[in-house]
Amino acid sequence: MFGSLDPVRALERPDLLPPAVLAAVRDHVPSALVFEVDPAHSDTETLCRVHDLPLEVMANAVLVLGRREGEERRACCLTLAHRRVDINAVVRRRLDVRKASFAPMDVAVAESGMEYGGITPVGLPAGWPVWVDAAVADTELVCVGAGIRGAKLLVPGAALLDLPLAERVEGLARDA
Numbered sequence: 001m002f003g004s005l006d007p008v009r010a011l012e013r014p015d016l017l018p019p020a021v022l023a024a025v026r027d028h029v030p031s032a033l034v035f036e037v038d039p040a041h042s043d044t045e046t047l048c049r050v051h052d053l054p055l056e057v058m059a060n061a062v063l064v065l066g067r068r069e070g071e072e073r074r075a076c077c078l079t080l081a082h083r084r085v086d087i088n089a090v091v092r093r094r095l096d097v098r099k100a101s102f103a104p105m106d107v108a109v110a111e112s113g114m115e116y117g118g119i120t121p122v123g124l125p126a127g128w129p130v131w132v133d134a135a136v137a138d139t140e141l142v143c144v145g146a147g148i149r150g151a152k153l154l155v156p157g158a159a160l161l162d163l164p165l166a167e168r169v170e171g172l173a174r175d176a
Contacts, residue, residue: 137158
């Protein structure tokens with residue numbers, strides 16, 4: 001399925017991973033694979049079209065924010081690319097805020113320490129809950145960002161639950 005992209009063990013290509021992502025792979029998902037991509041083709045739909053990849057194994061990480069009583073609350077939500085995170089109901093309730101929203105691009109980049117379009121739950125700074133949609137956790141192998149636009153990780157869906165503060169969330173996303 002990913003053969004034309006020549007994935008290798010992520011720990012064998014540290015040059016493709018930012019330090020925080022490399023450390024998280026080493027500590028939490030050593031089975032991860034990585035492959036290099038043209039940064040211009042990094043966006044999910046373009047990557048699928050250019051390399052004939054199935055959308056059903058592509059996972060997107062979105063960073064969400066909300067406030068309650070002056071306290072910022074946040075989470076990373078991971079869903080398959082053909083699904084959409086239910087931010088107005090599930091995420092808002094789980095964050096216990098009146099309004100939840102996607103982190104603006106500049107905030108997402110600054111808070112994650114990763115490139116926009118390459119944000120991944122693997123290697124997020126401490127304190128970020130990672131909510132993994134059940135459909136992701138149940139997928140044998142998913143393709144997620146690698147922290148930079150020039151690479152992608154392949155990780156068993158269930159292995160993402162080994163990340164710090166990761167939790168399987170039923171119904172986190174709905175089909176688009």
